[in-house]
Amino acid sequence: MTYLFDPSNWEWLVSGNNFRFLLEGFSINLQIAAVAMVISLALGLTLALLRISKLPLISVPAGIWIDVWRNLPVILVILYIWVVMPKSWASTYEDVVPGFASEALQSGLVLAGLIALVLYNSAVLAEIMRSGILSLERGQSDAAYALGLTYLQAMRRVILPQGLRRMVPATVSQLITLNKDTTLVSIIAIQEVVRHGRILSTSGVFFGEVQAPVLQVFIAIGLMFIAVNLLLSRLSRRLEIRERKRTAIKARRVTGVEDQVAAETDLVTGR
């Protein structure tokens, strides 16, 4: 305890630009999470629609695809993609990545990390969206078809606006998980916050006059994640409560994995 709170062990935080160095790393994590989330949402919706198709030829392969990627450890997927991704993909990525992206994101390695995170998260999101869509009463789609809407119109105007609204809390929970998972790309040598923390705690002398102990550095990194993730969960609760007031119905909750359990709990108790 005395070691943990000893001021001399925290001096590194204010000396040199150590703290800025950590924040720069952390922003790489947030950027990776944001890009992976946007792609996963689009791909997840596509997968969910394929999965609920009435043609077994489409729905069965989509179901297998989703179940495989959803049930593998995300770190295994990251390592696998990193090993098998052709070098040409990495160099193509380095050519097309926009110049304004930060230096760490210019590396071809980032593509491997992004592909792996998208494979995993799109499968999880597809499952969340599928249960969101299926949680609608059948009457909704029947009524839409009876009114003469085509499949696409019914989806766009009736089913998706209602179904997707129900999955907002589950999606935000998944975003929190994704945020935490971005630290795993440090294993494949992407220069993000964990790598920056390791650099700081092994060679603090470069960045300031004082040593940066690894315990304190990584507690600081952990607190950064906690701050952002708490903010996200507060936001999703706000949205959910507003939505419930607006529609004046008790929203049916959509289940997913891990964090969803927690998100649901908060909804049940309203705390």
Add this chain to the structure above:
Amino acid sequence: MNELWEVFSEHLPEFTSGFWVTCRLVAISLVIAMSVGTLIATLRVAPSVWLNRIGGVYVEFFRNIPLLVLLIISFAGLRRAGVPISPWVAGTASLGLYTAAFIAEALRSGVFAVGRGQIDAALSLGLTYPRVIRRIIIPQAFRTVIPAIGSLVIAMIKNSAIIGVSLVALPDLLAQARVVNAETFQANETFFWAAAGYLILTVAATFLFRYLESRYRIRR
């Protein structure tokens, strides 16, 4: 196809020892997660604002911190601070305490599903609060949250793979697969078998919890 079996038969010792390490990791962490999770859930629902807050801080801390960061804190961090923590203790404690936060939240929702009326009734019958928890709340809460705990256990099996590739470096299934891959350069075959190992565990957990769910269903 032949190569698939070749990699498997030639490196069977690595795969089985890795699989065994992963099994032990998961088993020990599960015990920690369930016991600490139950304790924290009890704090979360206790009739004292301060106890609730302590439980809340625990949950928000461990739920929102990346497991990899937790592993580095508990292994490299504590060692640097002079605590001679072993890889096994660091790995299982990190995974266990991390999962405990989610278990606690699941149990809390189970407790709220029990209903205030039953708790009031038990208290007015003269049961003490600890007894109410043990005899009335926990038996029912656990049953309602069996499916939720099932999905948390599956997530925990998957998260256990992080321990082997982090600084803690226990020779678990994924770590062994990396060793095999470095020897053979047959990534597709090697990772296929590692994935199969994790799928065996997650599928087994799925069936186990499906059985528990039907076995302990509350008939209302």
